[in-house]
Amino acid sequence: MVRKAKRIPNKKLSFVKSDLIRELSKNYPNFLKKDLIKLFDIAIYEMQEALKRKERVELRDLFTIEPRIQKARISRNPKTNEKVKTPEKNAILFKASKKWLKIINEEK
Numbered sequence: 001m002v003r004k005a006k007r008i009p010n011k012k013l014s015f016v017k018s019d020l021i022r023e024l025s026k027n028y029p030n031f032l033k034k035d036l037i038k039l040f041d042i043a044i045y046e047m048q049e050a051l052k053r054k055e056r057v058e059l060r061d062l063f064t065i066e067p068r069i070q071k072a073r074i075s076r077n078p079k080t081n082e083k084v085k086t087p088e089k090n091a092i093l094f095k096a097s098k099k100w101l102k103i104i105n106e107e108k
Helices: 017-027 033-052 098-105
Strands: 057-059 063-070 073-076 083-086 089-096
Touching (some): 017 033, 033 063, 089 098
Antiparallel strands (some): 057 063, 063 089, 073 083
């Protein structure tokens, strides 16, 4: 499964694409590494395209990603206190599933 990272003080730990591909290739030796990379890239590409089309992406028991429109507003430059018009823009709402939240927040 997933390897446990060693705790290093003041060091941010992360799990990157190459780690995920390595774990998948260990768990599924019948698949070639290049095929796993291609599968992962296709999945990410399809999620991006769905978000561009303003569609919601849902991976059951994992998370949902939903495009939202942030309305235009008047902001403030914190340095000069000057009012600035911020245009309307697209944003992404990420929501973890209850299952993930439970796993993340459980005591060790």
